[in-house]
Amino acid sequence: MAIVTVGKKACSVNPLKMSQPIGGAFAFMGLRGSMPLLHGSQGCTSFGLTLFVRHFKEAVPLQTTAMSEVATVLGGYENVEQAILNIYNRTKPEIIGICSTGVTETKGDDVEGYIRLIRQKHPQLATFPLVYVPTPDFKDAFQDGWEKTVARMVEVLVETPKTAARRDPKQVNVLPGCHLTPGDIDEIRTIIEDFGLEPSFLPDLAGSLDGHIPEEFVPTTIGGIGVEEVATMGLASWTIAIGAQMRRAAEAMEKKTGTPFKLFERLCGLLPNDEFLVFLSEISGRPVPLKYRRQRGQLADAMLDAHFHIGGRKLAIGAEPDLLFDLSSMLQEMGAKVTAAVTTTQSPVLERIKTEEVLIGDLEDLENLAKDRGCDLLIAHSHGRQAAERLKIPFYRAGFPMFDRLGAGHQLSVGYRGTRDLIFDIANLIIADHEDNRQPTPDTWRIEGAGAPGEGVAASLH
């Protein structure tokens, strides 16, 4: 329905987009005992590290090959070797995940080749899990980095089941997109387990970045899915992929192990969750538990209560494709009008967003569109705060990074319960804004009526 256009500016102003390698590193943070390693100069890593720490308020493992100018020109073999050895010896990880950056891609470092050489030279690394993903900064965006990395994890770490191996009907794989928070993952896990199924999440950011006091201080990731569990994912009866970005990994899984997959492009909203629970009921052979029947009723009631406030809102939303699709679809179903939509990278879901145009651009574009089209609700990650301030419209923070509020890791948008809470949050934001800033006075009536007769009425009908 929507036409996808790509911005033509030479200068990106107030970027919405973040780079691909840190999306990849983020995926590696969902593995247990993992150390993500960016092959690039120090800043590539340190910016990402700061970003993650500000968002999650957790210690974040992330390492760099610390490429100097000379090493960059001559090639980074030695830096990769040294980095792997240092991490292997010092932090005793269970896996090292390597992402390239713009610097090393421009030079054209053959990291796969380096890894083969390193394995030959150091027999202790011969079978040690090293996963490499090429992720140049000058291409694609955060979500693409995650997408490629999870697909690569499947290709490298999942074992092809032996022909005799019997599939475990209880075991299901879940491949969550990067738009889901650790809180979302916990919620999905609970729902799946309530059907008597045993889910394995790849990657599993819950337990890794969900806020916790660790038993021991460890320099690698804590929690997350273990490498040996990933290896057995081929024995699952189903793979559930969440978000269009996960199609690639789901297909890789099917190709390698024969496990069929079902893709849920979104899990926010009434109908997507109906579909999800019916599917779980079918594959588990169990009825939908009473708990979810009640939650469905609560969501339906929340929708009734909130549609007065959300209905008719002209929404400006800036987010990565899957999150954009997810949230804008739900709000559109609540009666909001998706009036300005900006995203970071190409995706098949963009065309299906119920709006006229989706722009691959930046927050300046979003701000201008929102201003021109009179939007009265803005959704973006924390960097959208400046635009919302200038536009003087209510601002809901969603996505990564969310550095100026607490609880980013636990924000919920999935399941009946998550959707219900999200709807309340957004509706309350609108109500508060209305009370604080939109109370009519004799003067406001006069000014609005004087300018263009009928405009006020037309706007409220949208």
Added chain:
Amino acid sequence: MSSLSATIQDVFNEPGCGKNANKSEAERKKGCTKQLQPGGAAGGCAFDGAKIALQPLTDVAHLVHGPIACEGNSWDNRGAKSSGSNIWRTGFTTDINETDVVFGGEKRLYKAVKEIIEKYDPPAVFVYQTCVPAMIGDDINAVCKAASQKFGKPVIPVNSPGFVGPKNLGNKLAGEALLEHVIGTQEPDFTTPYDLNIIGEYNLSGELWQVKPLLDELGIRIFSCISGDGKYREVAYSHRARAAMMVCSKAMINVARKMEERYGIPFFEGSFYGIEDTSDSLREIARLLIERGAPDELMARTEAVIVREEAKAWATIEPYKPRFAGKKVLLITGGVKSWSVVAALQEAGLELVGTSVKKSTKEDKERIKELMGQDAHMIDDMTPREMYKMLKDAKADIMLSGGKSQFVALKAAMPWLDINQERSHAYMGYVGMVKLVSEIDKALFNPVWEQLRRPAPWENAGKNWQAKAIAQMDAEAAELAADPEAAEKARRARKICHCKTVDLGTIEDAIAAHALTTRDGVKQHTNASGGCGACAGRIEDILAALPATAMPAVPVLQAAE
């Protein structure tokens, strides 16, 4: 790239740099290119440093030429404050793509400058070079020159690709860009004998405004601040100031020194952290201005303000002192803060068990020794586990550090306070000191600690992280006590010189083998004290103690010092 490497060499030859002054001619040529170990902890890069140093110039458009990582991952991440324009908070980047990497990004850069000038019309555009365009050979100097001429507006190249070195080098390269392209290019409307430059102050959380009222009261004009709450024009005419105060010498010493050289603006290094330091700085400002022609009566007025403000601050801090009796602080920060905050905390009656000197200069370290005594716990670089041991071993009650190490303290249920750039409170001047003290009080006495230190009722108390770490450390100590050989080994492994990584054993052996009696002798044979020189005192202590008996055993944990 030749002019960039020349600039870098020039920065390395900085005569005002304490580290440099200690090096031989040959070593100095090598510069400070000591690269971080691959797979070791990650600090920022030169681009990061340049951006940090210049971004607080508030009315300038800061355009990052590079792939999305450099700006998209990092913009709007610092809390400098502006009294006027907000354009510095806008993220501008060329966000170069694959095509640019193949065919070059100069055209895109030029167009980007054009777009910015058309849309935002800033007084100047700063263009930051990053790794990828540097590799493909984009000549930002040429593009900036062309754009400058075409649009009739300063377009300043900041040549600081990340891979040329660490953050600190980037700070200095930023300074060089100002020296080369900005400072001295405009003239002020008028000057007064009270015109002061402040260099290396970034107005984080609006800190500068805690001091500005005092300067205003004295009639001293902040002529130009490089770069906190700075405006392009002010920097451009900053060469007409009478005197300068250097706040963070680690970052911008080259700017202060070269401005003294070129324009005869004398500078001093001072701090507005802590009551006495603030007073000293005010006095020094008055002295320098009088020296350059301000009336003598300025000093008397300054003293009067100092007396009044000190009395007020002391009176406010007084009630905290009994609460702080016996409370200990571990300070993990760097540079100028490693001593300026020490003074501040001591004034409040807190005891310091250690301070980090990771980014400190020789002068910084000398000051720490002055404040904390010869055997001050100066911590160079620590792993998180070591930090925790340090917290435990020194029985510190609170840790003050930057955001990245906060979790070491917090997860150990230890009070922690952010004193680095991401902090949300301002700690400068007399009022800032009072604020710091009240924040420490809030953190120390928060009832939350008591609850958090309790294990869950169903958990074995001996199994949590703290208990395990304590048990592990006790076991190590017991092992050493039981095994004199291991104890001796641990004693000898104690690091004496951190810069050159020389341990006690090596020094003792050298003394014995060559019958050394002087510190220079030790330096010749072991290279100890060949770096920052902070360990000179410790070596002299070793020399003094040795002939009589062997050194007393040192607990192994102190090795973390």
